Amino acid sequence: MRAILLRRAASAARVDVLLYTQSFARTGEILSSSLLHVKQMHARCICFAESAVKVPHASVTPSVHAGNLAHYKCTRSYASDTDAYLSLVRPLSSNKLSSIGFHRVGIPILGVDSPEIWTHHKDLRPCQAILDEVSAKVEPSVILIDGKLIAERIKQEVAEEVARVKSQTAGKVPGLAMVLVGLREDAKTYVWSKKKACKEVGIESFEENLPEDSSEEEVVNVVGKFNDDPSVHGILVQLPLPKHINEERVLAAVNVEKDVDGFHPLNIGKLAMQGRSPLFVPCTPRGCIELLLRSNIDIKGKHAVVIGRSNIVGTPAAMLLQQHQATVSVVHSYTPNPAEITNRADIVIAAAGVAHLVRGDWIKPGAVVIDVGINLIEDPSAKKGYRLVGDVCFKEAVTKASAITPVPGGVGPMTIAMLLCNTLESAKRAFGISDQ
């Protein structure tokens, strides 16, 4: 399992130096990290922490942290595939980095983009709910936000709107193209479920399966073909790509008008800014806000805490909440008092990628809890030997919250529904069809 995750992490980001942190000596400044994989010096460096690993999922890429460490050059030689220990200051101070052979070459104003390591925030008390939370009794006063049901309703709305588009364009429908490189089973599963959802709502789906050993040029050409194809309104490149392919270049090749994932920095920038509208809002955070809006939960003037600051969930979720006039605080792995800060929130969006990080005492009585986490934990009693749990200890939180999403069946089903919405909106823009 760990080997697979590491391989994925490595291939996801074309790393040359991979720092893998498994365990930490103590919760203080210094952590003892194992240097796992060093192939080349003067190379891009990536930190990878197992504790923050998310289960591969349509909406979640591995928690690889390719950061401003790119601004560091390593001038010391490390043996390849060694497990030599490397003392790593957290966050990597310039002095310490320098002492281990990394020298800063970048823009100091940006600070060091360090790995997100939540372990020392984890409560060691066992969460009683681990194995029985599905059967946890929910107080009648608590609203269980049913993501599955809401996603189904949205799909129905999309289906109706697709039919309207079709009738107004003499038969044209929105089109979603998926680019898949290699033969990874899980990626195929995601593509399959997206294709199925497209079919359900009348969106045409296109799929291009390229062999694992395709060149970067070939992948870019396929993207270009879909860019030029007027029947395609959204393009998804299934990540991660094989290691020999530059992911950033392939993603940059996607026409921003077809970037239905909404991850393009231009879309993120416009989402952050007032007076600008992004073409697409990333699917998972959009799903979180839709859950709030459709559950009639007031956002304006509320204090919202977002736990986690990933590019694909935490950061855009915070931007969206602020757009809806919430006062937003973003808690991350460097927050010394995440429980205290979260405890002030009227709305909590948990997107740290750490199983059961958020305990009952993090939740203010009456708060609304949206749990984005999809974490795999071992469960010998389960058929597959593992099961999915959220970032929130559901059984504890449900005794405090006024509304909460379950895992699974909360945010999860919303991601594909939002992808359908983004594709539909893109098609309507292309066809020049306005809202009713």
Next chain:
Amino acid sequence: MRAILLRRAASAARVDVLLYTQSFARTGEILSSSLLHVKQMHARCICFAESAVKVPHASVTPSVHAGNLAHYKCTRSYASDTDAYLSLVRPLSSNKLSSIGFHRVGIPILGVDSPEIWTHHKDLRPCQAILDEVSAKVEPSVILIDGKLIAERIKQEVAEEVARVKSQTAGKVPGLAMVLVGLREDAKTYVWSKKKACKEVGIESFEENLPEDSSEEEVVNVVGKFNDDPSVHGILVQLPLPKHINEERVLAAVNVEKDVDGFHPLNIGKLAMQGRSPLFVPCTPRGCIELLLRSNIDIKGKHAVVIGRSNIVGTPAAMLLQQHQATVSVVHSYTPNPAEITNRADIVIAAAGVAHLVRGDWIKPGAVVIDVGINLIEDPSAKKGYRLVGDVCFKEAVTKASAITPVPGGVGPMTIAMLLCNTLESAKRAFGISDQ
């Protein structure tokens, strides 16, 4: 004065419908707003609140709020230049907007981008410091962050680095181009002070003065000329532009590699994201962080509150603080309890554009206060009849803070210093010169 501000606001954003809010009946939901200027229906709508107006300044554009109201179409006819009263729900709920003739046509997920109105957060107790804060006694234990001194040091560093660049490129120096349309006196003053700063550090400055009645094409052509000029590494378009010119189009014409203002959504997006580096960080927020860094104020793990969420200061400042591992909360005009939230902050960046908004009791003992505000208030005793004050009531805050910036002489001088840094860094990228 008000007329000038309104004219500027209108020309800054090519408005067709301008909602001007002057006074508010009470601090509740409903405010009574005067409809000032309606030229055309089915038009772009902009809200403008006098209370949030900033003094025109090199680093501060008028607080015009061109928002998602663009997603609303007005279907009712209003008389032109009428002062008819319009009841406006704040924030403009769909129902209320609909009742006054505005119908939503946009992307619901983004929420309404409402005007930033701070009035009801203002403490009505007179700030004793209004007229004597410059002479306020500063406790010896309080660090007065001297922006003027730090800016001078930075300019010296830039001058040394420019000399190094020059020696390594056989005489080439960084170049900054300024595009000025029309004859506004204040704009000329800003351009003059930027040119003077360039000269001091050895950066070559270019200036193109176009007549007020220049066509959009002519302005874009001038920008294009500077884009193509290899001796120009940064381009500034002095805002606001005359009303007949589409500001967004002109700004979009600036090559992102020469966008030394850092306002391009691509740069803002990359600043917000982990693992990406913007080419430029906007000057004023960069100045705030430099003040903290150079005053040896620890940011990592601290709770920072940013007051205000403008595109040019608040939003990028929050992103930068988070990059430096602060836990960031953004307080804005919809925050019901700004004093309470700000009172939890170890670091406060005040960028609301409201004179003396932040009172002593907003500040936690020992907090660090960075005051970005540059507000004009009437002062009959002053030569010009007015004087500049910050967003923070200095005399009150100085009794609580451990470190604080004065106004003027705090953040102000940093903006041009950071512009010089951005221009230098751009030139080094263009020349292929790395840091020492």
